[in-house]
Amino acid sequence: METIKIDSLEKLIELVTTGEFGCGHVVFRGVTDAKNHKLVPSVGRIDESILCGLSIAEYERETLNRFKLRANSEINPQPKDDWEWLALAQHHGLPTRLLDWTSSPLIALYFATKPEFQNDGSLKKCNDNGGAIFAFHTCSYLDTSCLAPPTDFTEFGLFYPPHITRRITGQFGLFSIQADPTKELNEEIDENEGNWIKKIEFSCETAQQIQKQLYLLGIRHETVFPDLDGFTFDLKVKFNVTSCHTVKNLCW
Numbered sequence: 001m002e003t004i005k006i007d008s009l010e011k012l013i014e015l016v017t018t019g020e021f022g023c024g025h026v027v028f029r030g031v032t033d034a035k036n037h038k039l040v041p042s043v044g045r046i047d048e049s050i051l052c053g054l055s056i057a058e059y060e061r062e063t064l065n066r067f068k069l070r071a072n073s074e075i076n077p078q079p080k081d082d083w084e085w086l087a088l089a090q091h092h093g094l095p096t097r098l099l100d101w102t103s104s105p106l107i108a109l110y111f112a113t114k115p116e117f118q119n120d121g122s123l124k125k126c127n128d129n130g131g132a133i134f135a136f137h138t139c140s141y142l143d144t145s146c147l148a149p150p151t152d153f154t155e156f157g158l159f160y161p162p163h164i165t166r167r168i169t170g171q172f173g174l175f176s177i178q179a180d181p182t183k184e185l186n187e188e189i190d191e192n193e194g195n196w197i198k199k200i201e202f203s204c205e206t207a208q209q210i211q212k213q214l215y216l217l218g219i220r221h222e223t224v225f226p227d228l229d230g231f232t233f234d235l236k237v238k239f240n241v242t243s244c245h246t247v248k249n250l251c252w
Contacts, residue, residue, distance in 0.1 A: 001186050003199045009109075009210050012200065016105040016135070026137045027101040027158065027174060030112030034132035034201045043095040044181035056181060057151045060097065067094055079162075082151075083144040087161035087175055097150065097181035101136060101158065103172045106219045108133045112202075113211040115221075115237050123240045126207040133200040136176070136185075140193070154179045156188045171224045212241045 006012050015021055016028075031037040043056055051059050064082065067089045072078070079085045090096045102108050112131035116124045142159040144150075156178040178188040189195045202210070214220065215237060222230040 001197055001199055003201055005201050007202065007206050009213050012105065012109065012133075012202075015200065020137070021135060023137060025139050026135050027103055028105045028108035029099065029101050029134040029136070030108035030110065030114075030131065031134070032112060032114060032131050032207075033127050033129050034199075035129035037132065039099060039134060039185040039197070040183065041095075041097045041099050041178070041181040043097050044183070046095055056097075060095075060151050063094055064089060064096075081144070082149045083147070083159065084161060086150050090175065091173070098175040098177055099185060100171075101174050101176060103174065105133065105135075106214065106217075107171055107224055109210060110214055110219050110224060113207045113214065115211060115240070117236060121236065121240075123237070126204045126211070128204055130201060130203045131207045132202070135198045135200060136195075137197075138189070138193075138195045140195075142177070150177060153177055156185065169226070215241050
């Protein structure tokens, strides 16, 4: 996998808007650890001791069925098949064979520089390994309405889920799926079909600079998590990344 290094937000914008990145079929995934993160879905990273003798597919079916039972009264309209249910479960933290992607490089950059808090309310220093964005190009998208259930799917591909949650909308979200969730996605794709994955890396210092720039430009937690949790998270970030001075509230 080719690795490209950048040292500023401006360099990223120039990169992803020109040349082969300027194609409308490139999607992005941001990660906070450029060195150790692998394109392996969360269910493929589970230790065998936790599976209790189940295969990964059996574990997925069991947890997804339980998720459906609990979420059934919370969701309206209801997902119409297991592809939609799996996308919803992925967005709420259930281990699945899906990987999150976004059509927006700036949203991916937010996840690659996402703020984290210490106990005293200040922001943690970013990962010493720096952050990264994976860029995935393919001109083929899955029509899940005519496919086997996701746990029986034997290929790889990208699909757009319906916007059954505002998080998918706010993140310009879509998902990849692969036959073997224990492997890296880049090992599964066929590059002879015009598919490729490239990795864009940047240092911790660059990540901290970009973190502030994105907040001031409106690419922040409330944007990608458009709910009250996202709003309160942003209020805490605000006092870490903006200048402190007295604000007057006027009333007539």
